Amino acid sequence: MSARTLRVLHVITGLGQGGAESVLFRLATYPDAGVEHVVVSLTDEGIYGERLRAAGVAVHALGMKRGRVSLGGFMALRALIARTRPDAVQTWMYHADLIGGLAARLAGVRAIAWGIRNSGEHLERSSRSARLVLRACALLSGRVPKAIVCAAQKAAQRHADKGYRRDRLVVISNGYDLSRYAPDGESGARARVQWGLTGDVPVIGCVARWDPLKDHANLLRAVAALVRDGRDAGLRCVLIGRDMTAGNPELGAMIDRLGLRERVVLAGPSDDVPAAMNGLDLHVLSSCAEGFPNVVAEAMACGVYCVVTDVGDAAYIVGDAGVVVPPEQAEALARGIETGLREVAARGRERAGAPGRARVLEHFDLARMVQGYIAVWRRISGVQA
Structure with missing residues (x-):
């Protein structure tokens, strides 16, 4: 007898470029998992709406303004959940956890799983709205969700310390499609041409949106220190992500203040992250706070050495296949970049990055992540295989 198809409705703040969005996409489009997915964005369809629909996933965008909840939007979400009659509702990130969780309860759904993507570290640097929503979620964590899925062990511990119900917390590491995130010299070469980089110049990069927690200032100060001391090997630094453009005055002022205008390429957001990763010799995560940083595993899967x-x-993801340095210490990051570039130069890009890809294959397989989520949904809904 075949297993009954499980119907899961996802609620997420938006479907733009981001870690949670990419994980949801991989989860909802995984083939032959016995799950029917419905995705609801509180705002717009971003870049993933069309892709999800092309893969046969139903997508609804409620058109709320980012960071603001409208009564009409909330009632529309409640009505949509009631019509869909899902076996389980999976929400993603604080605002969607709160709004989606309450709407699901009012629609008569009890099988609710929240999704925590934030590390829980340096929340004082987050928006006031995010801090208020987190407090509300902590208070409701024993009443609304039956499970709270965290992507990282440290995130689970920090949120338990902040008042989340410890017995509801489940850790499921992110998983990656290693057929898509793979070494590809041709796509990497095309990316370098798009960036205006030719020859054998060392290329480091960071795939991250403009956000204080991503700490681009740390990266740029590290690059400036390398250039100042002649330790840079002629490198170029490519910044990829939302607001990594000339239209970001704060970023531009920072680059000019450090004298890096000739060293930094502002590539903006990319709809082909594997190609962008393949254009790099070294990927750098400079953040002061993370949960489970997807970009690190994605870079490693593409055979790119990581700092x-x-x-x-992050340190758990890298293991002994890359370089780990303390956060918010530009000189330490500079030494890490210097070490990474030396490793790539000595061993060659392919050999230097091979252990990282092998580690992702062993620990962060996509099928393992999918089965972890399905097990949670079946447990909280009572729908058995």
Whole structure:
């Protein structure tokens, strides 16, 4: 007898470029998992709406303004959940946890799983709205969700310390499609041409949106220190992500203040992250806070050597296949970048990055993540295989 198809409705703040969005996409489009997915964005369809729909996933965008909840939008969400009659509702990130969780309860759904993507570290640097929502979620964590899925061990511990119900917390590491995130010299070469980089110039990069917690200032100060001391090997630094453009005045002023205009490439957001990763010799995570940073595993899967700050589960992801340095210490990051470039130069890009890809294959397989989520949904809904 075949297992009954499980119907899961996802609620997420938006479907733009980001770690949670990419994980949801991989989860909802995984083939032959016995799950029917419905995705609801509180705001717009971003870049993933069309892709999800093309893969046969139903997508609804409620059109709320980012960071603001409207009564009409909330009631529309409640009505949509009631019509869909899902076996389980999976929410993603604080605002969607709160709004989606309450709407699901009012629609008569009890099988609710929240999704924590934030590390829980340096929340004082987050928006006031995010801090208020987190406090509300902590208070409701024993009443609304039956499970709270965290991507990182450290995130689970920090949120338990902040008042989340410890017995509801479950850790499921992110998983990656290693057929898509893979070494690809041709796509990497095309990316370098798009960036205006030719020859054998060392290329480091960071895939991250403009956000204080991503700490681009740390990265740029590290690059400036390398250039100042002649330790840079002629490198170029490519910044990829939302607001990594000339239209970001704060970023531009920082680059000019450090004298890095000729060293930094502002590539903006990319809809082909594997190609962007393949254009790099070294990927740098400079964050002061993370949960489970997808970009590190994605870079490793593409065979790119990584230097990371010791935030969230970054050190766990890298293991002994890259360089780990303390956060918010530009000179330490500079030494890490210098070490990484030396490693790539000595061993060659492919050989230097091979252990990282092998580690992702062993520990962060996509099928393992999918089965972890399905087990949670079946447990809280009572729908058995």
